[in-house]
Amino acid sequence: MLYAGFNVQDLPTPVLLLDLEKFNWNIEKMFAFSKKVGVNIRPHAKTFKSAAICNRLIEAGAIGIMTQKLSEADVLLNSGILYGNKNILISQELTDPSKIECLVGYNVAMEEGKVLTSLDDLREAEIINKIAERWGTKQHVIIEMSHGRCGTPPGQPTVDLAKKIQKMPSLVFRGIYGYENPVKQEVALQRNKQTVDTANMIREAGIPVEIVSAGSTATYEVTGTYPGITEIEPGSFVFGVGPEGSGYGWKAENNVYFKNSLSVLTSIISTTHEDRVVTDAGSKVFGAPNTGVVPPVLAYMNNERIGFERAGFSEEHCTLQFKEGSEERKKLHWGQKISLTPNHCCTTVNQHEKIFVIKNNKVVTVWPITARGMYL
């Protein structure tokens, strides 16, 4: 808080920065799309984990939020973001009865349907039903339908589980979700068809399906306009995707573009070699990138791109390697501060307690990463 008005270049490094104008641009783009095509947005908070960002998204029109973890839902719920009719949906399955007790407890303490959960197994449904019955409440659930990770197989197995859930007196079946992953348009279309066809099969069995959720940043347009999808669940769009970085790297499926609003300000702490510089932010600051994603970063000095050859990480260092005699290398000096764009925003944000919100190279405010490290 007391950093407001500071010049960004005066901040001690390494520090996580959010460019407010680019961040707002991303949010406006996503919600303009939502209004235009009439699809709801339930941003996935596992990307940004910050109650302040959840609030900003809810003000922009989000119908609620998604979290991956029970404990993420716990801290975000208790930070007051879900006012009015907004709700929270936990996208990861639960097996531990003590966690399920917590889940049901949120609803008892607030109101039925405030926290929904997704499941893919009859055993989880039975435990939830028993606990909800004991509390004299009803737990709202959706089924996760698989496109390669957790989830029931599309079609009849999902319908069979929905039928069993429908018969349980302390469960309310609200719908399904089929996260199709950040895939190319053709694959997303096939997967969306499976999701919507399965929802329709459940309806044909006489069970109402209110929520049909899917989508990621990479597929927001293809999935958001797919008939029968009621809501999309993108997360990393707030931090940017496309040729400038930073969502899941430079590679953006389906020409999706959001501005890169996230960076880590670092100091050049060693310039003893002509072909490299070393900064003070390593893998502990950036977090592990997604499997299969190369870990390059983009480097900027005063908003100008620095053309290095490759970046190497150790725990507390990032070495930028240049070609011999590189003019780019000559522009960099000992003690300079440069910003590095993370390759994978979600894992980077999770490494930090705070994100410094900046505008015109000055700190505007500091937002806590409320659900940082919430793995339960």
Ligand SMILES: Cc1ncc(COP(=O)(O)O)c(C=O)c1O
């Ligand atoms: C279930 C689920 N939904 C939505 C998303 C959001 O994806 P993205 O951050 O690419 O928008 C993810 C990301 O991993 C996810 O696991």
